[in-house]
């Protein structure tokens with residue numbers, strides 16, 4: 001019964017996405033497509049997987065987190081709730097999501113049931129959750145968009161929520177080389193920020209590791225994937241054939257959204273050798 005209700009809610013949202021013009025429903029409702037952060041443009045077009053390494057890297061991160069039925073899981077920034085649904089199939093003792101966007105939080109809440117599953121509207125840097133209240137914390141595609149200071153505050157918050165031995169997973173965009181010229185790095189950030197309409201500040205794999213280590217975590221697993229979020233093969237792998245076709249149809253019928261998607265894809269392609277996706281799993285010492 002619960003699965004039926006959840007599926008009905010998700011179908012209702014998909015139908016809304018199919019029939020309403022982007023910008024009229026869901027996250028960032030009311031904002032013009034031309035000004036909207038890139039991830040919400042994609043979500044409005046029916047894309048639900050908004051992280052750089054796709055579902056394959058998500059599954060690797062989850063495997064390394066080894067979530068079981070005694071775990072208390074906190075997810076930062078669940079977005080459209082895709083990873084939340086996988087986590088729930090692992091039957092953790094509890095699941096709490098912390099999402100900044102109210103509309104996204106409503107969508108995620110549609111997948112949750114009972115007192116031990118909830119989604120709070122708030123910021124990952126200051127969740128208001130008690131110390132040591134989680135055994136697993138993870139967040140995807142949510143640190144890259146923060147300033148250096150805010151990245152650190154969020155990692156610190158994950159640390160505060162976990163007891164010793166607690167696991168923290170991240171899945172983020174990365175720079176593939178540790179020896180990138182500063183000018184190339186700045187140019188890449190500028191180009192990404194320009195098309196995404198939101199700060200995009202990826203770190204190298206060793207910088208992500210150092211950030212976590214400097215806040216008291218020990219790195220246990222590192223996985224890499226290409227940053228091919230908007231490539232056809234990845235779209236089909238992440239969204240399924242039906243979802244990819246629905247996305248393509250929505251892109252086709254909306255000129256402004258199409259312009260945004262093509263701009264983003266063109267920058268992702270231009271910097272494909274510079275950019276990648278990384279998942280790190282670390283343990284609180």
Ligand SMILES: C[S@@+](CC[C@H](N)C(=O)[O-])C[C@H]1O[C@@H](n2cnc3c(N)ncnc32)[C@H](O)[C@@H]1O
Pocket residue numbers: 039048049050051076077078079080082098099100101104122123124125139140141142
């Ligand atoms: C690129 S989307 C990624 C969504 C989802 N994690 C995924 O990978 O598909 C970024 C998400 O981070 C959320 N977000 C950004 N900063 C946040 C913060 N400080 N606290 C909580 N959520 C945040 C946004 O509202 C959005 O849902």
